[in-house]
Amino acid sequence: MRSSRRQWLFAFLAAPLALVGCRRKAAPPEQRAVDLFIESDGDFLAFKPDTLVCPSGAMVRLAFHHGGKFLSARHNWVLVYPGQMEAVDKDVDDNEGIIPKDDTRVIAVTPMCDKGVTVMTQFTAPAPGDYPFFCSTPGHGECMNGILHVERT
Amino acid sequence: MKRTIAAIAAVLTLATPALAQSLKSPDDVKTALRLLVQVSNDFKRQITNKNFARVPREYMEYTEAADAVRQSTKDEPAAFKAKVEARLKAAVSAYQKVSDMSGKETDVDKLLAEHAKAVTAMNALFDLFPASMRPDPNLPPPGRGRGRG
Numbered sequence: 001m002r003s004s005r006r007q008w009l010f011a012f013l014a015a016p017l018a019l020v021g022c023r024r025k026a027a028p029p030e031q032r033a034v035d036l037f038i039e040s041d042g043d044f045l046a047f048k049p050d051t052l053v054c055p056s057g058a059m060v061r062l063a064f065h066h067g068g069k070f071l072s073a074r075h076n077w078v079l080v081y082p083g084q085m086e087a088v089d090k091d092v093d094d095n096e097g098i099i100p101k102d103d104t105r106v107i108a109v110t111p112m113c114d115k116g117v118t119v120m121t122q123f124t125a126p127a128p129g130d131y132p133f134f135c136s137t138p139g140h141g142e143c144m145n146g147i148l149h150v151e152r153t
Numbered sequence: 154m155k156r157t158i159a160a161i162a163a164v165l166t167l168a169t170p171a172l173a174q175s176l177k178s179p180d181d182v183k184t185a186l187r188l189l190v191q192v193s194n195d196f197k198r199q200i201t202n203k204n205f206a207r208v209p210r211e212y213m214e215y216t217e218a219a220d221a222v223r224q225s226t227k228d229e230p231a232a233f234k235a236k237v238e239a240r241l242k243a244a245v246s247a248y249q250k251v252s253d254m255s256g257k258e259t260d261v262d263k264l265l266a267e268h269a270k271a272v273t274a275m276n277a278l279f280d281l282f283p284a285s286m287r288p289d290p291n292l293p294p295p296g297r298g299r300g301r302g
Contacts, residue, residue, distance in 0.1 A: 043188055043221075045195075070188060070221040071214045093204065138207055139198055 034058040039065035040075050040144070050146035055153045058125045062108070068115035075135045077121070079107040079148060085132040089141040097136035107131065128152045179286065181225035187288040188218035189275055196251060200264045205255045212252035219245050240278040247271035
């Protein structure tokens with residue numbers, strides 16, 4: 001009888017701890033954070049570098065700097081799914097290059113910025129593969145583009 | 154007379170490389186001249202794509218690139234700066250004409266013909282600089298991406 005009581009008491013005290021343990025086990029593994037930096041090549045229509053690399057599933061924090069000094073052209077950084085760059089670029093041609101928030105072809109986009117300004121965006125790196133990025137200011141994407149290589153983790 | 158012309162030509166030929174070395178900010182000059190070419194190519198692209206509303210914007214950028222040329226040559230001798238200014242003004246004026254035309258004219262061929270005249274005016278400016286500093290209009294900008302697709 002006594003041992004039974006003890007068992008009940010132990011079970012009563014241990015139950016919440018067991019639940020906490022279960023909860024911990026169920027929590028997702030911590031997402032790896034990766035910081036990337038890219039800039040315009042001064043006033044030229046090119047990204048520097050034009051190739052970026054990150055692991056799949058990582059939380060990517062990307063900073064884009066407009067390195068221009070003379071021209072008032074605005075730039076941004078837009079990451080899209082493979083094969084979508086030209087279509088997205090064309091669709092925003094009449095809209096000063098502003099990307100709609102609900103465009104499912106777009107993975108990430110920074111705000112448009114003026115010379116000397118740095119802007120940021122954050123996104124989860126998609127499945128392994130090569131993803132094109134470009135500047136969506138009308139006429140820029142043709143020259144100002146590059147590739148994000150997403151590697152297997 | 155022939156001898157005089159030959160002598161002048163020889164002096165000019167010899168003077169050109171010397172000018173390249175004597176420019177106070179050769180890298181800045183090179184960058185500024187390349188910016189003119191970049192914007193000129195953008196002009197052409199907007200006309201070809203019938204994006205006429207963007208052409209005045211390109212003209213504005215052309216004037217900014219022209220300012221970059223002025224800034225890069227600000228420490229040069231007055232006589233050289235005067236020559237640069239005269240040809241720069243002619244080039245800017247030619248591109249303004251293209252910009253003004255794009256507001257009324259939608260014939261791509263006519264606009265491209267006017268653009269070609271502007272390129273000639275720009276090349277006259279480039280002639281003031283040594284060949285090694287003149288931008289190649291067929292070269293892509295550095296670091297051009299390969300992400301089309």
